[in-house]
Amino acid sequence: MTTDSPIEEPCSILIIDDSPTAVRMLADMLKDLGHITFATNGEAGLKFAQEIQPQLILLDVEMPSMNGYEVCQRLKANPTTSESAVIFVTSDSTMESEIKALEMGAVDFITKPLNQPVVRARVRTQLKLSQQAAALSRLVNRDELTGLYNRRYFNEVIESEFQRLRRQELSLGLAFIDIDHFKKFNDRYGHQEGDRCLQKVASSLNNATLRSGELVARYGGEEFVAVLPHISIDQVAIYGEKLCKAISDCGIIHQDSEFGIVTISVGVTAAIPTSTISVHQLIKETDKALYASKSTGRNRCTTWAHSELNNNST
């Protein structure tokens, strides 16, 4: 890569600086490298960072009310913004200041007065690194066929969400979803058509799972799983019914199913994580609910309520 080779994907850069002149200069220097947003104080910067989740944040150190170090600390403490790379921009060029910036979690440090070739080179390097990290994370965490998160990523998220919601004493919902008579679908229409069906189902499940913090993953084969933080048992039952309807509304013909179309069976539960419930139990009981849906006729959702979960957890 030469220093001026193009950045491959659209990038988003947030400038946080209380000086409109500095903002204008930086925006001018970087305008062809990405979509630029700016904020002239720390509070507004944090809000934009949360909304936009930029690849890169250029953060001024000396700002009134909330300085750059504090902004950086808060960015790194928030899971939504912690992945954005931060470059400090400051007129303090001492070694102590540089060390402090790096210790705060910044990836680089630019000193004022701004020198265009230096600023561009440093920004380009970070954008490139951030694109490589995103590509790597896609490879590791995504299922190749459907583009959904994979089971590895699900295992990571369910563990961390379980611990987080246990601390906050808030409810965690889980849904297991399995396509009905999928072997017969493959046998009649062929494996490639089977793959297309999996892709359509995956996309519909994803579209029906909209709230922030929720995610759908491919658990394996024709089985999917959804993680649903802050959801009550009544809401999770409604969500499960909504998934069944979303898939039957796709109207994918399946002549070897009693319904004539592709359908899913769903098992759901929601509980406030406690010391008496483990992630393993939550998964096991949701899976039981799914198989209750299979054995009582398919194309339906079964809800496993919290009390049952405790009664069946020995």
Ligand SMILES: Nc1nc2c(ncn2[C@@H]2O[C@H](COP(=O)(O)OP(=O)(O)OP(=O)(O)O)[C@@H](O)[C@H]2O)c(=O)[nH]1
């Ligand atoms: N096309 C395709 N088929 C897959 C993939 N992964 C798993 N399958 C198929 O999914 C089918 C699952 O069959 P079963 O576990 O018997 O379940 P089922 O036929 O859906 O029956 P019920 O779950 O009882 O309704 C098998 O035929 C697998 O080969 C995939 O990536 N692509």
